[in-house]
Amino acid sequence: MRSLGLRIVGTLSAPALVWDFVAERLPALSFFFPAYDEEDNVQAMVEHALAVLPRFADDFEVIVVDDGSHDRTGAIADDLARVHERVRVIHHQRNRGYGGAIRTGLSSAAKAFVFYTDGDCQFDLADLGRMIPALDPDVDVVVGYRLVRRDPLRRLIVAWVYNRLIRILFAGGWRDVDCAYKLFRREVFDRVPLGSVRSNGAFFSPELLITLRDAGVRMREIGVPHHPRTHGQPKGAPPRVILRAIRDLLRLRLRLWGR
Numbered sequence: 001m002r003s004l005g006l007r008i009v010g011t012l013s014a015p016a017l018v019w020d021f022v023a024e025r026l027p028a029l030s031f032f033f034p035a036y037d038e039e040d041n042v043q044a045m046v047e048h049a050l051a052v053l054p055r056f057a058d059d060f061e062v063i064v065v066d067d068g069s070h071d072r073t074g075a076i077a078d079d080l081a082r083v084h085e086r087v088r089v090i091h092h093q094r095n096r097g098y099g100g101a102i103r104t105g106l107s108s109a110a111k112a113f114v115f116y117t118d119g120d121c122q123f124d125l126a127d128l129g130r131m132i133p134a135l136d137p138d139v140d141v142v143v144g145y146r147l148v149r150r151d152p153l154r155r156l157i158v159a160w161v162y163n164r165l166i167r168i169l170f171a172g173g174w175r176d177v178d179c180a181y182k183l184f185r186r187e188v189f190d191r192v193p194l195g196s197v198r199s200n201g202a203f204f205s206p207e208l209l210i211t212l213r214d215a216g217v218r219m220r221e222i223g224v225p226h227h228p229r230t231h232g233q234p235k236g237a238p239p240r241v242i243l244r245a246i247r248d249l250l251r252l253r254l255r256l257w258g259r
Contacts, residue, residue, distance in 0.1 A: 033045055128183070
């Protein structure tokens with residue numbers, strides 16, 4: 001629940017007391033992000049998490065999933081973990097793909113609530129404060145959508161087509177199915193094991209949401225700001241990745257039709 005905090009304003013000679021709403025808090029939180037060749041972003045992401053997450057939970061952990069990076073991403077993350085006890089790093093010896101990295105993060109999370117975003121610094125972790133109030137007792141997952149997507153035109157076109165294809169094939173959907181800003185109750189994955197999601201590529205996130213919805217998991221969507229990438233290169237939209245996502249999408253549709 002949201003609580004009240006007392007704040008002193010005014011001058012020393014004429015102070016005034018003001019009641020402020022304090023950010024809603026979680027009992028315990030696992031935060032993770034996948035990182036593939038993000039040496040220019042990984043330190044900023046971890047330090048931002050350590051600075052921001054205490055607003056939302058006293059008990060929290062920060063997990064970096066190094067998805068077979070070829071640059072210094074893994075080494076930088078290891079250095080941070082040696083300094084900060086809340087930080088741990090999981091290394092993939094080879095690149096498993098975006099979905100494989102998300103799968104590892106979700107399965108490795110140890111706290112009651114699990115939150116993830118991408119490792120490219122395009123989201124502000126402080127916007128978790130928009131998500132937590134949506135976790136009513138009847139809500140298990142809060143799904144973010146980008147209020148204004150700050151990506152190159154080609155990625156915007158691909159995303160527009162992809163989201164509409166999912167809506168057509170799966171009887172509705174989400175405003176922004178691939179938005180990497182999601183908050184879960186961890187016990188959801190006791191009811192719906194991650195093994196029921198087969199994709200390890202870009203289709204992992206849509207397949208996860210579709211699978212959870214079909215199992216009766218309750219969700220709510222919340223808009224969050226999105227910011228331009230300032231370091232590194234986008235990883236998600238080469239033709240090979242897009243074709244693999246379409247393949248996985250069609251396989252899931254055929255599998256669901258065959259039940």
